[in-house]
Amino acid sequence: MILSSLALNRTEVDRTEVIKSNLHPVFSKVFNVDYYFEEVQKLRFEVYDIHGHCSIGTRDDDFLGGMECTLGQIVAQKKMTKPLFLRYGKYAGKSTITVIAEEISGNNGYVELAFCAKKLDDKDLFSKSDPFLEIYRINDDESEQLVYRTEVIKNNLNPVWEPFKVSLSSLCSCDEKRQLKCLVWDYDTRGKHDYIGEFYTTFEQMRKAMGENKIHWDCVNPKYKAKKKHYKNSGTVILKDCKLHRIYSFLDYIMGGCQIHFTVAIDFTASNGDPRNSCSLHYINPYQPNEYLKALISVGEICQDYDSLKEPFAESERFVCCWGRQPEDGRKERAMKEASRDIGAEGSSATVVIQLTSAKVVEYGLLMNMTNSISLDYFLLQVSHNFAINFNSENDECEGIQGVVESYQTCLPKIQLYGPTNVSPIIGKVAKVAAEEEKTKEASQYFILLILTDGVVTDMADTREAIVRASYLPMSIIIVGVGNADFTDMQILDGDDGVLRSPKGEPVLRDIVQFVPFREFKNASPAALAKCVLAEVPKQVVEYYSYKAIAPKCPTLDSPESACTTPE
DSSP: OEEEEETTEEEEEEOOOOOOSOSSOOOOOOOOOOOOTTSOOEEEEEEEEOOSSSOTTSTTSEEEEEEEEEHHHHHHHSEEEEEEEOTTSOEEEEEEEEEEOOOOSTTOOEEEEEEEEESOOOOOSSSOOOEEEEEEEEOTTSOEEEEEEOOOOTTOSSOBOOOEEEEHHHHHTTOTTSEEEEEEEEOOTTSOOEEEEEEEEEHHHHGGGSTTOOEEEEOBOHHHHHHOTTOOOSOEEEEEEEEEEOOOOHHHHHHTTOEEEEEEEEOOBGGGOOTTSTTSTTOOOSSSOOHHHHHHHHHHHHHGGGOTTSSTTSSOOOOBOOOOOOOOTTOHHHHHHHHHHHHHHHTOOEEEEEOOOSSOOSOOOOOOOSSSSEEEEEOOOOOOSOBOTTSOTTOOOOSHHHHHHHHHHHHGGGOOOBOOOOOHHHHHHHHHHHHHHHTTTSSOEEEEEEEEESSOOSOHHHHHHHHHHHTTSSEEEEEEEOSSOOOTTHHHHHOTTSOOBOTTSOBOSSOOEEEEEGGGGTTSOHHHHHHHHHTTHHHHHHHHHHHTTOOOBOOOSSOTTSBOOOOO
């Protein structure tokens, strides 16, 4: 049974069929769940041992265990195995549950198949067989995955099963030459079905059944074939029709192994106010997060589910757009000599302090107090528009969204806010990495840049140029305006009111920018902001790869690096 969690409430989505007398059941029931990239969709799976005929959860039924996760985690991993837990957090022995995600609706490619059979063996004494057909996909590790189980046709040796649809990824993992194993059974109400026979095929062979052509297979029982000299088959299975509809979607790319690399750029300009002051937009309130943190967490919690290495942000690069001050190399000694010379002329003692902060410095100055003793703070400052939030340019990665939050909080006391608000350098830095990915001509990595800023961009012309260039790359940009500034000019970058153009008039290839002012979501749930800013990302991903004519990598459970065949 699967339940969907919303706030504190859980709603049952659906439940599987009952598998009798089996400790290792493989359920054929498919749970249809609407998927939204921009939302955290919490799910719970519960397993019961049914004793009666009433609904699950009655006193007669035994609760075997449950498991909680998000739909995004299942989608990103494609196949997820987790231990089952009992009511109070205890492990349910060594019991596990495996959940496999496959896109079965929307724009995903699918196959429509129609099977029938002729002259099947009669396995019943006083009536005819009740046949049904099962199709299994054989994975690279030789394991078998149930793809589809037909309905049972009662008392019929020449069954005609209802046509059915199955996703191409589910049927053969986009590999037309992958082996498929088909089994025909005689249904038994006790669960001990009688084996009639089997045959092997591939989707490549099935495709020959398109149009008027029909494909025939001998349904063979290996034991009979070994024992009976003149044994031919236990019937014939016929594929009457095969229709292929192949359209790539966002899930095709994600489940094919495309990673979403999430980069954060935080505005540390002076207009935010001194972080030590409670009026500052960067003020750390011990009781509630500031607007920067709220926006960062709401968007980052969605994106961190889509790292294929199962370790949030394990491969993504972290950049922070910041304007501040720190000593510039090679000028420290000269500053100290000049300070000593000036002080010595007055015959006073002095202390020279070089202030180390997070960015580089643009100027140096002399601060004197009003006593006979002069205290000097020398700032040798150079503005930086992109430096690592952890101050480690060699390894600027953070572990998960919590790692970004901790680095942000650690960074604030060590920096001095400055200006102006130039965004183009950070866009250019992420675009450079995306450009390297473009050269691979594979759907492996897509980049999302989240820019959190409190003011209007001061390098608008350069920013427009950078966005136009980035629109040709596997990249999307989300801008969240923090505070109460006038963000009118930001709407130009969004492109919703018209096509964004560079200063030279060149239009963007595709709309990759989404801007929202945080103040519109101040009183809304954290999920509302993420839903708004991330809703367009799936379309942007598909638009990019469609324009480049790049197919998703094959979404196999065992070989994510294998590529799909050319679309029909």
